[in-house]
Amino acid sequence: MSDDTQDHDDHSGSRRDFLYLSAGAFGAVGLGAALWPFISSMNPSADVLALSTTEVDLSQVEDGQRITVKWQGKPVFIDRRTPTAIEEAESTPLAELRDPETDEERVLTPEWLVVIGICTHLGCVPLGQKASEDRGEWGGWFCPCHGSHYDTSGRIRKGPAPLNLPIPPYAFLNDTSIKIG
Template sequence: MALRRSLHGLAPRLLEQWQGGLAMSSLAGMRPQVAFGDGDQTAAGSIFGRFLATSADIATGVAHGMSPTVAAVKNPTNMITYDERNHERFAPGDPSKRAFTYFVLSGGRFLYASAIRLAVLKFVLSMTASKDVLAMASLEVDISAVEEGQTVTVKWRGKPVFIRRRSEKEIALANDVDMASLRDPEEDSARATKPEWLVVIGVCTHLGCVPIANAGDYSGWFCPCHGSHYDISGRIRKGPAPYNLEVPEYKFLDDNTLIVG
């Protein structure tokens, strides 16, 4: 019985609160939209209704004595009218703004590309040989005064270069060699572009000493440091040296001019 009396006392209060909510919504200019279930459209179903508001509803709430903040909280809406009296609004994709944006972006990318190009050029130029190095890259030699059987020494890139004018006998002797007997087998024709002229770097392949011309057991070059003997083609024949004398790059401009390098 006590529970029944409590329920009878609670029902009028719930009805009074629901009616008060409807009165407040009418003051705010709101229109209730009631969502009903599968049952009848009864007054009880309106308790679960939803209220939709616009900015006009907020203005109505302010007119009834509410502050703008309270009216906005009580009437949430996404339909807002902005005050554009103090500023101008541009639509998305405005042509004037688009052109300025493209200009700024393009200008920045051009500056970046120019800076990268300059850095690459500076790096490449730093790797290029200087003028003094390029001047030493090749050597022009006048060989018109070199007699048959004579060896002259010139300096190229800080190294001695032997230039020998060989006789017919020396050429025949250089070709009459068994390749199997050589430590570093190499044909004489592969070492001399013109059989009459032999051009080799005058550095012993053992420890870098400078051999003596027209000396040794094979009438070529002899290294007195450790006893390496080279033949008339500059090939190692005896001693500790492991390889033949190196042949540099060279070419003949004419019969009297040789370019080394």
């Protein structure tokens, strides 16, 4: 085999790999998008739902720390927000928001933000739960699937997602624990 042939093979090989990876990435997004409506169409009856609650002990969560818990199969992001994150969320003018909601409407107490961690575009799970991850331009969450940015109140600020991250039903049981659902 001549060097030229070898070169040619290498290039077509990497192009094949690229095409394969791209198809895989689109496939994954497509599957995610199809999956959530399917699950929600199988919603359990009210008595089963009553059992489908999640209690979360928040006593070990530090200032500025985010944790993820599962509720009814969905990831729920809980953020013990820093004073800076709260201030940014509260001072944002409603006119700047695509899905206008005040921060006050989205929390029970400013220190704790509780949102369902599923991008409202096509259902990916956004990045930002770990401090090392990309949190987007507003310091909240970033969905790498198509580039949606959420702020420190989980509100959509940029990218294709139409709505804010949803708030699950939840209540405080005491100062350091909540019940979701």
